[in-house]
Amino acid sequence: MIKKNLFIFIITNPIQLSYKRLSFVILLVAFTVTLFSRCMHGTDTADPRGEAFAGGKACLQCHKDVANDYLHSAHAMTSRQADSSSVLGPFGPGQNEFSYGPHGKVVMQKRDTGLFQVKVNGGREEAHRFDIAIGSGRKAQTYLYWKGDGVYELPVSYFITQNAWANSPHFPTDSSWFGRAITTDCFECHSAYIKNKPARHLDAFHQVDQFDRTTLIYGIDCERCHGPGAQHAAWQQNHPAQQQARYITSLSSLTRQQKLDVCAVCHSGVHTEQRSLFSFRPGQSLASYFYAEPIRNPDLSTMDVHGNQYQLLIASQCFLRSKDLDCGTCHDPHTQERADLTVFARRCQSCHQPLPPHRSLDLDSTHLVAGCIDCHMPARASRVITMQTAAQRDPVADLVRTHYIAVYH
Numbered sequence: 001m002i003k004k005n006l007f008i009f010i011i012t013n014p015i016q017l018s019y020k021r022l023s024f025v026i027l028l029v030a031f032t033v034t035l036f037s038r039c040m041h042g043t044d045t046a047d048p049r050g051e052a053f054a055g056g057k058a059c060l061q062c063h064k065d066v067a068n069d070y071l072h073s074a075h076a077m078t079s080r081q082a083d084s085s086s087v088l089g090p091f092g093p094g095q096n097e098f099s100y101g102p103h104g105k106v107v108m109q110k111r112d113t114g115l116f117q118v119k120v121n122g123g124r125e126e127a128h129r130f131d132i133a134i135g136s137g138r139k140a141q142t143y144l145y146w147k148g149d150g151v152y153e154l155p156v157s158y159f160i161t162q163n164a165w166a167n168s169p170h171f172p173t174d175s176s177w178f179g180r181a182i183t184t185d186c187f188e189c190h191s192a193y194i195k196n197k198p199a200r201h202l203d204a205f206h207q208v209d210q211f212d213r214t215t216l217i218y219g220i221d222c223e224r225c226h227g228p229g230a231q232h233a234a235w236q237q238n239h240p241a242q243q244q245a246r247y248i249t250s251l252s253s254l255t256r257q258q259k260l261d262v263c264a265v266c267h268s269g270v271h272t273e274q275r276s277l278f279s280f281r282p283g284q285s286l287a288s289y290f291y292a293e294p295i296r297n298p299d300l301s302t303m304d305v306h307g308n309q310y311q312l313l314i315a316s317q318c319f320l321r322s323k324d325l326d327c328g329t330c331h332d333p334h335t336q337e338r339a340d341l342t343v344f345a346r347r348c349q350s351c352h353q354p355l356p357p358h359r360s361l362d363l364d365s366t367h368l369v370a371g372c373i374d375c376h377m378p379a380r381a382s383r384v385i386t387m388q389t390a391a392q393r394d395p396v397a398d399l400v401r402t403h404y405i406a407v408y409h
Contacts, residue, residue: 054230074138087133126178150211184276192219225333269308313327377404
């Protein structure tokens, strides 16, 4: 009614209004419309993935306990904004350097504008800021920095199991290098989303991926595995008494292969993609996202314990002899439970009852019950993730539990 009356007044009394007064009235109308719109639609920033997505905060309203637990999980913490709380390496004197011998060193520094890796060589310095921390913080962290719209890996990572700074995986150990560009597929498994910009072409055959930094969603969020949730959140808010969820994917409703594909998006290694994995939705076939079918009948000799968990699992007798074993049989991705092997041992025994005989082994009953994982899924050295501290002569491989479940001797 206010907008209508103002409009009539302006139209019927144009002579009575001075230019300044007319401008004031127009601004007043615009302000009223804007205020009304915000009251109706809220002030939350839209999800960069589109209107179909609700964003992580929406999940907290109804799933507070699960969502809060998930915030501390490896998936949620696989990438974070780099700052003093997320970067785990030390910055104190005597602990904040990685030496390349006669070729200089990299010094980790805290400055007023953030945390930096500073290359020092012959009096010359080159500094780049810690912008993104990659890794949940259990074994190691590596770090990225923005350069324009490109993202690059910093040369020094933090090897948590060694309590020392180390050269980043596959980086040279005799000189520092800040030139490794990060590609989209890195973000596809270490973030919920980031929007690409047109690539920067170095020449006719090489390009560097470019990104819109304002669209980066850190970590793997709820909607990455359950699909877009805006319609679900709106319906549940309008029907709070309804216990049957709608307009969201429950993994329990999927077939075995569909469940496996959700995890295999990131846990089946690196592939040549037909389209971005950011567009994958639970219930779709992952095979349609790759140019070749890479995950059937795997050659175990080419599988690495880091990244090829899917292929190793489906080659295991536990999987082949079961009709319904999938990743969720053993893993609850919403909680942080990987440090407690007895939890996983109990899940093994939920199928293996009574326990198979272990007559050839001299084990007491306690170890027999709790030791399933150490014996049948031992930690193996990764061939693709290695680090080397300044005090070490040779790279040290990351130890990852194999998902090839078997009898090991």
